[in-house]
Amino acid sequence: MKKIILQLFLCLTVSAVKHSLKFFFTASSGKINFPEFLGLTVVDDVEIGYCDNITRRGEPKQDWIRTLMKINPHLLQLFPNQCLHNHYFLKADMDFFNQRLHQTEGSHIHQRMSGCEWDDDSGEIKGFVQYGYDGEDFLALDMQTMTWITPNAQFVLIKHLWNADKKRLEINKNIYILMCPKDLKDYVHYGRSFLQKTERPSVFLLQKTPSSMVNCHATGFYPHRADLLWRKDGEEIHEGAKKREILPNHDGTFQMSSELNVSLIKHEDWRRYECVFQLYGVQEDIITTLDKAEIQTNWGSPAEVSDGIIVGVVGVVLLVTSGVVCCRWMNRNDDPGRTNNVEKRAADGKHKETDRKGENESNEVDRHYLLQGLETEQGEESPCSPSITFGCQSTENTQSGKPVPLTEEKYTDKDYIYIPTHSAGSLTRKPEGI
Numbered sequence: 168m169k170k171i172i173l174q175l176f177l178c179l180t181v182s183a184v185k186h187s188l189k190f191f192f193t194a195s196s197g198k199i200n201f202p203e204f205l206g207l208t209v210v211d212d213v214e215i216g217y218c219d220n221i222t223r224r225g226e227p228k229q230d231w232i233r234t235l236m237k238i239n240p241h242l243l244q245l246f247p248n249q250c251l252h253n254h255y256f257l258k259a260d261m262d263f264f265n266q267r268l269h270q271t272e273g274s275h276i277h278q279r280m281s282g283c284e285w286d287d288d289s290g291e292i293k294g295f296v297q298y299g300y301d302g303e304d305f306l307a308l309d310m311q312t313m314t315w316i317t318p319n320a321q322f323v324l325i326k327h328l329w330n331a332d333k334k335r336l337e338i339n340k341n342i343y344i345l346m347c348p349k350d351l352k353d354y355v356h357y358g359r360s361f362l363q364k365t366e367r368p369s370v371f372l373l374q375k376t377p378s379s380m381v382n383c384h385a386t387g388f389y390p391h392r393a394d395l396l397w398r399k400d401g402e403e404i405h406e407g408a409k410k411r412e413i414l415p416n417h418d419g420t421f422q423m424s425s426e427l428n429v430s431l432i433k434h435e436d437w438r439r440y441e442c443v444f445q446l447y448g449v450q451e452d453i454i455t456t457l458d459k460a461e462i463q464t465n466w467g468s469p470a471e472v473s474d475g476i477i478v479g480v481v482g483v484v485l486l487v488t489s490g491v492v493c494c495r496w497m498n499r500n501d502d503p504g505r506t507n508n509v510e511k512r513a514a515d516g517k518h519k520e521t522d523r524k525g526e527n528e529s530n531e532v533d534r535h536y537l538l539q540g541l542e543t544e545q546g547e548e549s550p551c552s553p554s555i556t557f558g559c560q561s562t563e564n565t566q567s568g569k570p571v572p573l574t575e576e577k578y579t580d581k582d583y584i585y586i587p588t589h590s591a592g593s594l595t596r597k598p599e600g601i
Contacts, residue, residue, distance in 0.1 A: 186211055186362075188351035189282035194257040196265065197274030204254040209282075210354045211362050212391055213419060218250035225250045231358045238357075264300060267325055275301055283347035287355075294343025308339055364389060365448050366420055370455050372442070372462045380409070381429050381462060383442035383455060386422035391415075392447035395425040399440050407431070427457070 192206045208216035215232045218225045225246025227233045236242040261277040264270075278299040285292050298305040305322055306315050306329065313336050315329045329335060355362060368388035374381050385395055397408045407428035413421050425442065432440065440457035455461070 184288065185284055185286050186351055186355050187282060187284045188347055188354060189280065192253055192257050192279045194254075194261045194277045195274065196258075196261060196277075197272075199274040199276075201276065204257065206250065206253055210351070210358065212415075213358075213362065215354070215358075216246055218246070218254075220254055223247075223251060223254075229358065229361065231361050235354075235357045264305075264325065268300075268321065270301075281343060283343050283351060285348050285351050285355075292344060292348045294340075294347060296339055296343060308336075310340070310344065313340060362390075365446060367446060367449065367453065368420075368422070368444060370442065370444055370453050372455060372457070374462045374464045374466070376464075376466045378430065380426040381457065382424050382426050383444075384422070384424045385444045385453070386416065387420045388422075388444075388446055389420045390447060391421045393421070393423065394445045395423050396443050396445075397425060397427050397440060398443055404440075429457070432457075 187210070189209045190206070191209070192204070193202070194204050195201045196203075203220040205219035206217070207214055214228045216225050217228055225248075227236060227246065232242075236246070257277065257279065261275065264277060265275060276299075279297070280299075281294075281296040283292060283294045294310050296308040298307070300322075304318050306317050306326060308314075309316055315326045317323060317326045366387060366389040368385040370383065370385045372381055373384050383395060383397070385393075391413050393413065395410060396403050398404060409426045409428075411424040411426070413423045416422055427440065427442075429437070437457045437459065442455045442457070444453040444455075
């Protein structure tokens with residue numbers, strides 16, 4: 168099962184390093200080909216824990232987390248306990264929402280994204296809690312005013328009920344402003360050797376056909392704070408260039424692409440252009456000159472393509488297609504806890520949703536996949552997988568009965584399994600007297 172992790176792009180001009188601890192939870196109801204419950208814990212966009220209603224336990228996903236659990240026995244109980252508790256309470260919340268919204272029939276998906284950010288330079292701390300219901304932004308907690316807000320009129324009643332629940336508000340404040348940052352600092356301390364490593368990528372020039380845009384593709388880099396741009400005569404250009412979002416690889420590294428429209432570039436001017444990869448914390452850039460001889464492509468006449476290549480490409484497409492998962496919630500340029508973004512969406516009545524495709528099994532697969540026109544970033548929409556995504560909507564009107572994407576616009580983010588101590592039960596408790 169592929170799991171998608173939210174990637175927030177940070178410009179190289181930012182000197183301070185922001186760390187994040189995020190929790191993603193998803194619960195489903197009705198007849199749907201989707202887990203009843205699953206969750207993820209992510210530190211600095213690296214998945215460290217996973218659980219679902221099948222395993223019913225918290226599973227550490229990094230070696231340094233396993234080591235930390237041996238040092239701190241508290242975590243040995245915390246992971247499985249939080250998995251069970253959040254399963255129970257998120258389902259209880261979902262039943263409450265379904266009743267209040269008169270949605271007791273059919274299939275529904277309820278999601279929660281929460282966590283905190285810590286700027287280790289300024290010391291600034293920000294917490295965030297957001298809910299999604301059937302692919303729509305549901306509720307978000309404004310940590311400055313400590314009030315729930317919603318961009319959707321049908322959720323106003325629940326917003327008022329939750330704003331009247333002062334105990335719930337206080338618990339959320341304690342968890343995400345006090346407890347979460349402490350846990351985040353511990354994770355960053357123990358996982359520093361992994362979280363603060365740097366890995367330089369392999370960079371390739373790809374082109375589907377002679378008339379297609381040239382794709383500069385960098386894969387295998389870490390951390391995700393990176394940039395990929397096109398320059399002409401040493402100056403960055405934007406016209407004719409299209410940068411894609413950063414995506415995760417299966418091994419914990421990342422990939423990204425930037426395309427350049429070469430249709431109007433004279434052949435003799437090609438070498439004036441170059442693709443430049445920049446990695447946070449690394450002074451030396453990786454520069455690739457635009458050169459037809461360096462471009463990798465599968466384009467050619469049918470006679471030039473061997474049976475082996477055809478079989479290989481078909482196998483790659485089947486492999487990648489089977490592993491693709493989609494749907495993400497929120498605009499990728501929004502910080503996850505910024506409730507003013509929710510207010511903005513409420514004002515203009517628009518929801519920006521994105522999805523993230525699953526990572527290919529290898530870099531070779533990745534390159535062939537791009538060359539065949541099945542772009543890793545912007546490919547065909549596929550049914551939502553059991554990953555945390557507010558950009559998915561459950562439905563029984565499709566033949567498969569699977570969740571389907573709401574729109575072609577995409578995003579990525581997820582909810583996690585490990586909520587700091589004392590949080591799960593009270594945090595998702597129904598308002599008293601309801």
